[in-house]
Amino acid sequence: xxxxxxxxxxxxxxxxxxxxxxxxxxxxxxxxxxxxxxxxxxxxxxxxxxxxxxxxxxxxxxxxxxxxxxxxxxxxxxxxxxxxxxxxxxxxxxxxxxxxxxxxxxxxxxxxxxxxxxxxxxxxxxxxxxxxxxxxxxxxxxxxxxxxxxxxxxxxxxxxxxxxxxxxxxxxxxxxxxxxxxxxxxxxxxxxxxxxxxxxxxxxxxxxxxxxxxxxxxxxxxxxxxxxxxxxxxxxxxxxxxxxxxxxxxxxxxxxxxxxxxxxxxxxxxxxxxxxxxxxxxxxxxxxxxxxxxxxxxxxxxxxxxxxxxxxxxxxxxxxxxxxxxxxxxxxxxxxxxxxxxxxxxxxxxxxxxxxxxxxxxxxxxxxxxxxxxx
Ligand SMILES: CC(C)(COP(=O)(O)OP(=O)(O)OC[C@H]1O[C@@H](n2cnc3c(N)ncnc32)[C@H](O)[C@@H]1OP(=O)(O)O)[C@@H](O)C(=O)NCCC(=O)NCCS
Numbered sequence: 001x002x003x004x005x006x007x008x009x010x011x012x013x014x015x016x017x018x019x020x021x022x023x024x025x026x027x028x029x030x031x032x033x034x035x036x037x038x039x040x041x042x043x044x045x046x047x048x049x050x051x052x053x054x055x056x057x058x059x060x061x062x063x064x065x066x067x068x069x070x071x072x073x074x075x076x077x078x079x080x081x082x083x084x085x086x087x088x089x090x091x092x093x094x095x096x097x098x099x100x101x102x103x104x105x106x107x108x109x110x111x112x113x114x115x116x117x118x119x120x121x122x123x124x125x126x127x128x129x130x131x132x133x134x135x136x137x138x139x140x141x142x143x144x145x146x147x148x149x150x151x152x153x154x155x156x157x158x159x160x161x162x163x164x165x166x167x168x169x170x171x172x173x174x175x176x177x178x179x180x181x182x183x184x185x186x187x188x189x190x191x192x193x194x195x196x197x198x199x200x201x202x203x204x205x206x207x208x209x210x211x212x213x214x215x216x217x218x219x220x221x222x223x224x225x226x227x228x229x230x231x232x233x234x235x236x237x238x239x240x241x242x243x244x245x246x247x248x249x250x251x252x253x254x255x256x257x258x259x260x261x262x263x264x265x266x267x268x269x270x271x272x273x274x275x276x277x278x279x280x281x282x283x284x285x286x287x288x289x290x291x292x293x294x295x296x297x298x299x300x301x302x303x304x305x306x307x308x309x310x311x312x313x314x315x316x317x318x319x320x321x322x323x324x325x326x327x328x329x330x331x332x333x334x335x336x337x338x339x340x341x342x343x344x345x346x347x348x349x350x351x352x353x354x355x356x357x358x359x360x361x362x363x364x365x366x367x368x369x370x371x372x373x374x375x
Contacts, residue, residue, distance in 0.1 A: 006359050011261065015193065015354075020052060020342050021185045027265050031185050032056070037272055045155050045180040046070070049338040052185055053123055053345070066124070071151035073128035074158070076136065077107050081146060084137055093137050093330045094223075098213040100133045101126070105206035112204055114348055122205050123341030130334045131155070135162030138327055156180060159334065163323070172321055175280060179314055182269040183332050185339030191215040191222065195340045199347040200354040212340045213333055219256065222336075225328040227256035228315035231296075238288055241295035249303050257312030258300050266307035273313040280320045289316060 007013050021031045029036045032051055039048050043057075050058040050066050058066060080103060087096065105111040108125065110118040136146035139162075147162045156177035160168035168176070186192065195212035199205075216222035235244045248255060260267055281290040293316060300306050318328050 009261075015188055016196065016347075017350075018187055018343065018346060019055075020339070020346060021187050023187060023262050026262055027268065029186070029268050036182060036269060040178045040181045040272055043181065045177045045184070045335070048181045048184055049127060049155075052338045052342040053120055053127075067155075068151075069124055070128040070155065071149070073125040074132050074149035074151070076129060076132050079107070080104065080133070081136060084133075084140055084146075089141055091137075093134060093141075093326055094213070094217050094333070096137050097130065097133060097330055097333050098210055098217070100130070101206055101210040101213055104129055104133075105204065108206070111206060114202065114204060116345060116349060119205050119341070119345045119348060123337070123345070126206070126209060126341065127334075127337050130337055131159040132162060134327060134330045134334055135159065138163060138324065141326075163327075171280070171283070175276060175317055175321055178273070178276060179317060179331070180335040182273060182310060182314070183335035185336070185342065189221065190218075191336065192340055192343050196343050196347045197354045199344045200351055202348075202351065205341065205344050208344045209337060209340055212336075216332060216336065217329065222329045222332045224256045224309070225311040225315045225318070225332065226325050228311050229319060229325045229328065231256055232289060232292065232316070232319075235292055235296065238292045238295060241292045242299060245296045245299045246303075249300070255296070255300055255306075257315065258304070258306045258308055260307075260309045263307070263309065267309040269310040270308045270313055273310065273317060277313040277317045277320070280317060284320045284322075286316075286320045289319070 019032065021029065023029055031039060031048065032055065034043075034051065034057075039051075043051075046067055047057060047063060050063060054062075080100065083103060084096070087099075104126065108122060110122055113119075113122075132146075132149050139146050144165075147165050150158050150161055153161055154173065154177070157168050157173045160166075160172060160176055188196075191212040194215040195208040198208040198211045219227050235241050245255070278290055281287050293312070297308055297312070300308075315325075315328060318331070319325075323331075
């Protein structure tokens with residue numbers, strides 16, 4: 001391999017082929033050919049998940065069957081709930097989801113079946129189970145009992161129901177649904193690539209998903225949406241926003257929710273979510289946070305030329321929805337498991353072991369020194 005082929009962070013490197021999504025021209029995002037704006041506006045998250053996992057939009061009958069399968073798979077085994085009760089109460093939900101991805105494999109009769117049909121069935125089950133795990137763990141942490149999934153509700157409404165035990169308003173249901181759609185898939189990002197690397201060794205789906213969750217957790221990836229809320233809390237008021245952000249930039253602080261490896265002209269998902277966020281801020285009395293965010297956004301764009309990414313509006317959206325910061329990144333998992341699983345299936349269908357090379361920068365050849373002669 002020539003030196004010229006080395007790109008730190010694999011920036012700009014085409015590391016594989018996919019038919020699942022594309023960041024068209026570095027500015028738009030399409031899932032299997034459909035613009036995310038159309039999907040977020042018109043489709044339910046269930047339709048989007050079906051599109052990703054099965055390759056095409058469902059017919060009405062196929063969608064109904066899909067929703068029934070999800071509802072049937074959503075309740076958790078008692079062993080998993082008991083296990084949740086046994087972990088330290090302050091275990092982060094993100095860490096527990098990673099553990100759950102692994103633990104759920106022990107109760108899945110097809111765990112080691114890597115045929116295409118079994119992979120899809122397992123992916124559907126995981127997609128159905130993660131919201132129940134997230135909500136149950138959150139409630140246990142708050143000192144409440146878990147709430148059973150409601151098979152009559154949509155995916156988004158059921159998630160909100162299990163978190164709070166109240167029927168969500170149509171508006172909150174829609175906000176959750178849209179955010180799940182926008183987070184569902186994003187070609188060769190770090191967590192998806194992690195999942196594909198694991199699959200490329202012919203390992204099983206649950207292992208790939210557990211690895212992907214570990215990669216998503218980091219603050220440069222999925223963990224950013226929780227850090228965005230910390231920033232907004234630190235800034236505190238609209239009056240403080242300008243001086244805070246100018247100081248932070250002068251100190252070369254990394255502002256969570258800004259910048260992207262691929263979208264240099266702006267993240268289309270953030271653009272789509274911003275008006276929804278503004279609308280909800282008015283209805284929930286959070287205009288002051290919106291105004292503060294606007295000042296920060298304007299100055300980061302002006303000074304650094306860095307547009308916001310999806311995490312910038314989505315953290316605010318979740319806050320206005322009354323959701324606890326500790327579940328922001330776990331919500332990303334609940335959505336992205338659909339994208340990850342689609343990539344696992346695609347990788348397995350046309351596999352080649354992913355095994356790049358490295359450029360050696362270590363010591364020159366050394367003579368062997370016996371332990372007794374070492375200083
Ligand atoms: C996402 C991210 C890792 C992509 O970064 P990247 O393509 O590797 O870009 P780099 O880290 O090389 O940054 C390039 C320049 O922009 C700056 N920069 C990038 N993101 C920045 C941010 N969020 N705040 C401040 N400066 C930032 C870097 O400091 C660097 O400046 P320099 O050239 O003066 O040193 C980066 O933008 C980031 O850390 N964002 C914050 C975390 C985040 O929101 N993640 C969610 C992504 S969806």
